[in-house]
Amino acid sequence: MLTISNLHARIEEKEILRGINLEIKPGEVHAIMGPNGSGKSTLASVLAGREDYEVTDGSVTFNGKDLLDLAPEKRAAEGIFLAFQYPVEIPGVTTINFLKTALNEIRKYHGQEPLDAAQFLKRMREKAKLVKIDDALLKRSLNEGFSGGEKKRNEIFQMAMLEPSLGILDETDSGLDIDALRIVAEGVNQLRNENRSFIVVTHYQRLLDYIVPDFVHVLYKGRIVKSGTKELALELEEKGYDWIKNEVDALEVA
Amino acid sequence: MNSIENKDSLKAHLIADFQLSQAILNGKSTMPIHQVRSEAMKNFDKLGFPTIRHEEWKYSNVSNLIKQTFDFHTKTDFNKSDLEQIPLPHLNGNVLYFINGVYNAEISEISTPEDKLKVIPFSEALAQQPELIEGYFGKYANYQTDAFTALNTALSNDGVVVQVADNKVVEEPIIIRFISDARVANVGSQPRNLIIVGKNSQVKIAEAYRTVGDEAAFVNTVTEIIVGESAMVDYYKVQNESDKSYHIGTTQVYQKGRSYFYAATATLNGGFVRNNLNVVLDGEHIESHLYGLYVPNGKQHIDNHTLVDHQKPNCESNELYKGILMDKSTGVFNGKIFVREDAQKTNAYQNCRNVVTSDEATMNTKPQLEIWADDVKCSHGTTTGQLNDEAIFYMQSRGIPKKEAIRLQLLAFAQDVVTQIKIDSIREYIEALILEKLEAA
Structure with a gap:
């Protein structure tokens, strides 16, 4: 589904990704962990098409298409969804109108008719239940004045509405208390199926207690320096990142 | 027809026009109205058109306007079928048409009964009930130091006089459409509107300005609104004029105690637009709300000057202007708030927010608060930024x-x-x- 090869990216003059290789198959959940500044969020942003980053080398193929060649909205239409670490507040645009526009743009991309009001509302009610998001909240301006937990739930709600084939969660657990974390994780788990994959970018193990990954990768200095299964996350929780940093730094010196 | 002559050709033309109008007064020149007019013309002659050295005109340069001439007496055959080209959908209520500044009874419609609402063309009131106008004419809008208002005071010959009786609620809005028919020549008009709202009454009024045709148009308009005690007035000014149009407009509002005045000025199009909205709060427990929206593109220039003058205690004013500036357009917002010594317990708020969508667009904002009272709440803010x-x-x-x-x-x-x-x-x-x-x- 997704193949990342030797991906290099920088912001201004600073090189942040320095040769990422990753293969994701349908239905898999990959956790990307790593210390602060290792490039986790950069990877998520580059996949979604944020303009601030310049890809200097490597390639990303998504369902056979050159992802890096596509504008962000086309990537979304092709089935990529980024749940933002810091969801943006957009005054004057309600969540409902925003999603109606988004959904119908994606349908248009695939040559489908727009959903009518009734179909849209039905879908909205169904999906709102997944993350226990209140109707009243959806009628308000997008994320404006939402609590941290409400914003993150709204991200997962949007993902449920748009039904992507690859969901990228960028530190979705940050700023969440344990109840909100559970609601968000349960929402994600209900969206898991054999065709839908996830990249879960997180600093901590705790989200992975709920969203159990198939693979865990450790990013450090812009490269994946260790990969394993969910046990690796537990080991990191116990021992921290220093042992990995030391291993990598020792190799670099040698 | 876009005759460009020397830089003061418009002034000379207007002075000649005035002399001509004086010559046909036939002995009426001693009437109070005509004395005001004469004085206004003298003021204009002395003041001349403002230059950018004038503080109030620093960012709005009228030099292109005053190089041109405009015919203020163009006969037009604008009719119903022309109207269909410029529809306002779902238009109902009292709808009045002025074509090149002259009332057109044939296409106008007044539906509210006379016991509530009297609507008379200014020209008719001038001819038949000069005493009605005398009580107000020259008493509100500043023709002493404002050159354009002086000019309008001297030369305006049509517009609308609206009288709402006491204790009446006028449900149907009054919509006044000013159409500059610039299809054959440069046209000018100087509408003068007088709106008198009795105590405890309620009314909604809209002025809509529009140009048809490709020649230049100059509109110099003055509207005076007297809001009676405990009356409520909603006032809208909607501008959709051509890129070759010049619009200078003053709306002078005088509010009595416990009254409520609400204004929204929406400027969608216009080559050069200057709106002055001056509100005097002369009574206690008055509320004034001023909203504005402007969306210039191309090389359009839109300037909004507002003045909220708190003269008495316990009043509230609230102002929000928003602009979207595209291409090479320019915008100006100048918001004055005066809080006089007597105006204790005043709440006055002002906010101007702008989005600039191009590197070549410019917005100039200037809030001006002058406060002589000591127990007041006033705030202002302006922002100009790009999209996030x-x-x-x-x-x-x-x-x-x-x-x-x-x-x-x-x-x-x-x-x-x-x-x-x-x-x-x-x-x-x-x-x-x-x-x-x-x-x-």
Whole structure:
């Protein structure tokens, strides 16, 4: 589904990704962990098409298409969804109108008719239940004045509405208390199926207690320096990142 | 027909016009109105057109306007079928048409009964009931130091006089459409409107300005509104004029105690626009709300000057102006708030927010608060910025194309002013025009 090869990216003059290789198959959940500044969020942003980053080398193929060649909205239409670490507040645009526009743009991309009001509302009610998001909240301006937990739930709600084939969660657990974390994780788990994959970018193990990954990768200095299964996350929780940093730094010196 | 002569040709032309109008007064020149007019013309002659050295005109240069000449007496055959070319959808209520500044009874319609509302063309009132106008003419709008108001005071010959009786609620809005028919020549008009609202009465009034044709048009308009005790007035000014039009307009509002005045000025199009909105709060427990929206593109220039003059205690004023500036357009906002020594317990708020969508567009904002009272709450804020890139990316990441994301955000930005407009036909018209303009961007 997704193949990342030797991906290099920088912001201004600073090189942040320095040769990422990753293969994701349908239905898999990959956790990307790593210390602060290792490039986790950069990877998520580059996949979604944020303009601030310049890809200097490597390639990303998504369902056979050159992802890096596509504008962000086309990537979304092709089935990529980024749940933002810091969801943006957009005054004057309600969540409902925003999603109606988004959904119908994606349908248009695939040559489908727009959903009518009734179909849209039905879908909205169904999906709102997944993350226990209140109707009243959806009628308000997008994320404006939402609590941290409400914003993150709204991200997962949007993902449920748009039904992507690859969901990228960028530190979705940050700023969440344990109840909100559970609601968000349960929402994600209900969206898991054999065709839908996830990249879960997180600093901590705790989200992975709920969203159990198939693979865990450790990013450090812009490269994946260790990969394993969910046990690796537990080991990191116990021992921290220093042992990995030391291993990598020792190799670099040698 | 776009005759460009020497730099003061317009002034000379207008002075000659005035002399001509004096010559046909046939002994009426001693009437109070004509004395005011003469004095106004003298003031204009002395003041001349303002230059950018004038503090109030620093960012609005009229030099292109005053190089041209305009015919203020153009006969026009504008008729019903021409009207169909410039529709206002769902238009109902009292609708008055002025073509090149002259009332057109044939296409106008006044539906509210006379015991509530009297609507008379200014020209008719001048000829038949000069005493009605005398009580107000020259007493509100400043023709002493404002050159354009002086000019209008001297030369205006039509417009509308609206009288709302005491204790009446006028449900149907009064919509006054001023159409500059510039299809054959440069045209000028100087409408003068007088709106007198009795105590405890309520009325909604809209002025809509529009140009047809490709020649230049100059509109120099003055509207005076007297809001009686405990009366409520909603006032809208909607401008959709051509790129070759010049619009200078003053709305002078005088509010009595416990009255409520609400204004929304929406400037959708116009080559050169200057709006002065001056509100005097002369009584206690008065509320004034001023909203403005301007969306210039191309090389359009839109200047809004407001003055809120708190003269008595316990009043509240609230002002929000918003601008979307595209291409090489320029905008000006100058907001004065005076709080006089007597005006204790005043609450006065002012906010001006702008989005600039191009590197070549310019916005100049200047809040001016002058406060002589010591127990007041006043605040002001102005912001001019670009669209939030992160918000655009956020929308794109959900599948919304960049252009659409920008459009949605600009529309949302305009919404809190647009939703203030309570006459449906006017609001829908404005929404459609904004949409059309943003589509083209």
